[in-house]
Structure formats: C-alpha cells, structure tokens
Amino acid sequence: MISNWGTAGVRAIRNTSAPMTYALIGLCCLIFVLGPASGFVPSYGTGDALLAAQRAYFRRWGVVPADLFASPAREALTPVTALFVHGSWIHLLGNMLFLYVFGAMTEERLGRVEFTLFYVGCGYLALLGYAVANADSAQSLVGASGAISAVLGAFLYLFPRARVTSLLPFLLFLPLRFPAWVVLPFWVALQWLAAGQAAQGPGVAYLAHLVGFTLGFGYAWVRFRKKKGPRGGLGRAVVGDGRATRVKPAPATVPEGENQP
Helix, strand or coil: EEEEECCCCCEECCCCCHHHHHHHHHHHHHHHHHHCCCCCHHCCCCCHHHHHHHHHHHHHHCCCCCCCHHHHHCCCHHHHHHHHHCCCCCHHHHHHHHHHHHHHHHHHHCCCHHHHHHHHHHHHHHHHHHHHHHHCCCCCCCCCCHHHHHHHHHHHCCCCCEEEEEHHHHHEEEEEEEEEEHHHHHHHHHHHHHHHHCCCCCCCCHHHHHHHHHHHHHHHHHHHHHHHCCCHHHHHHHCCCEEEEEEEECCCCCCCCCCCC
C-alpha cells in the first residue's frame, strides 16, 4: 500500500491508478505458472526431464549473449521476452514485490503508455548491456530485474524523500524506515560490489541491475528536470484533488536478480 501526508495531516491513498503495473505483474505471474519452473504443468515431466525442459525453455525465451550476437536478427526480441520469464518462485515474487511497491507511483507520474514503453525499453537495454559485457557467455539470462531496476532509478529521482521500510539482516531484520535517497543508493552500492565479485556461470546479473538503474534515473532526470522544485528532486506528488503530498511506499525486500539457469 502507498500512503502519503500533507501539511494538514496524514491521509492514505487507497485507490492507486496503476493498471499497467498490475498488468505487468499479472502477466509475469501467468507466464511463470504456465512454464516449467513453476512445477504446475505435468506435461513437462519430472526429474531430469523437467530440468531439461527448463533449460530449453530459458534458452528459447531468455537472452543467451553468444546466440544474440551470432544471430542478431533471429534473437533480437529475446531481451523483451526474457523480461517476462523467471527462474524460480523466489525470483518471481521478489521482482513482483518491488514492481508493486515502486511501480505504481512511477506509473502515475509517467502515465500508462510512457511507463510501459519506459519499462520495456529500459529492461531491453539493461539486458542488452549485460549481453555486450558478456558476449561469449552461453548462459541464459531471464527476469524482470533490469526493468525493475530502471523503475527504482526513476523513483529515486521522482520521490527522493519517500520513506521506505527496510529489513536489514545485520540488524536482526528489524523494520526500519529510511528515505529513498538512503535506501536505493545503498542498494546500488551492493549491486556494484557484487558485480565486481561475480564469477562466470549461473547466478545474478548484477550488471543488468546497474545498467537499468542508471537508465531509469537518467530518463527521469531528463524528463522532469525542468519541473524540479527549489530543494531539488521531485519528492512531492500531486493526487487527484490537486493537493501536493509526499509518498511513502510499503515494506519490501531487496529485489531478486536475474537468474541464469
């Protein structure tokens, strides 16, 4: 849930208008349930047969850098299809939670059509950036984290003072509230450190997160810099009645990264 407050007191936004955010979440969930990774479709088999089906599925719909550059015409759409494929339940739920929390307000600011194009375009470029940096890799890359990282970047610029409830392992998972300008740069720093230590092979595509976040923040900066207030950033949103309010997203965990099965 997203709540906000103004100078006259505290008021919650109950009905957030973000149909494309919810449509993207629903589409990702539907595709996952119908795929071999969910375990719900018996026709994929079990045991070794299921693992083989998963590898073939990820290779068909995910980004394989070596294949992408070997046959660019045939594989050109895989950075789009890969955005809607996830490798596990944890991968899916982690990504969708972050899209739910940060996507709604970003969509309201950008508008439905622009948000959809922004999401798909930045996600495509994030996966393409990873593929360029790992052009010889034969690992499949799937997941929406590149696009969702772009949403995080845009959110940071648009709502830097939004308070985000975070669960920190080194503080015994106590729920603490920090402004977005603290939480999201901290998350980016973790991605940067992890990307520098990432080894070849299956795992998380941290570089795609960094590319996506940079693209999202840069897009929001170019798109809204002329509307920036006297204190910098766009920490204030305007709701239906025209009154300026500040936004505070609901609790969320760190989004799961792209799986490379």
